Amino acid sequence: MSNALARLLEIAPAPSQPLDKGWSEVEQTLAVGLPNDYKELIGVYGGSNWDDYLYVLEPDCPNKHYDLLKWAKYQFEDLQELWTFEKKPEELETEGSVVIPWATTDNGECLYWLVLPGVDPNEWTVMVNEARGPRWEHYSVSCTQFLASALTGELQSNILSSSFPLATHEFRRLGPV
Template identity: 75%
Template sequence: MTNALARLLEIVPAPSEPRQKDWREVERSLGVGLPADYKELVRVYGGSNWDDYLYVLEPGCPNENYDLVEWAERQAEDLEDLWEFERKPAELQVEGARVIPWATTDNGECLYWLARPGLEPDRWTVMVNEARGDRWEHFSVSCTQFLASSLDGALQSDILSSVFPRAAHELRRLGAV
């Protein structure tokens, strides 16, 4: 267990039923490996809503609106179209760099891993894109560290809502619609 996940468990206790995934199949579908901390986050919390705002995507999520693989496919297409009109963030101007979504918000912001050529998934960092705009933020932390640090107030985004996080944290596992 990573230090970030241990911290997250202190902040918000885990649901009782862990979720198991066939990660080889998920990674084959995505064409890329995924960070170990994310796999552990999904095993412990599953696709989940945090403080009634941030949604962690899950491959094969019971709520199909938050399926990681589908989000990755849609976002890749949408961003390719967007780059025709907007300038890519500097972090993505490196040949072969790309972003892969791992969370979204109820306002439409998207949280991504920044995947760079030759960089192992466990070293990926987080990028946040505002909902209907071209602002991006880069955070040199893992997705689990980003979530834990956001919830305990150690990390703040200028893009995410000012009402996140809440003083009393809420976790809701995503179920079937």
């Protein structure tokens, strides 16, 4: 278990039912491996809502609106189209670099993994994109470290809502709609 996941367990006790995903099928669909800390996060919390604001995407999420595989497909297509007339963030100027979404917010901001050629998934870092705008932020941490640090206030984004995190944390696993 990662240190960041241990910190999340202190913030919000784990639901009683751990999840077991077919990761090889998910990774085959995405054509890339996923970070171990994310797999652990999903195994413990599943697709989830944090502080009534941030939604962690889950492959085949019971709430179809937060399915990682669908988000990855549509975000890739949308960003490719967007970057025909808007400048890519400099972190994505490397040939073969892409972003894969792992979380979103109720305001429409999107949190991505920065995937660079030859970089192991366990070394991927986090990119945050504002809703309907060109601003991006880059954080040299894993997704679970980002979530834990954002919830404790150690990490502060200029893009995410100023009312996140809440003083008293709220967590809920995403269920069917």
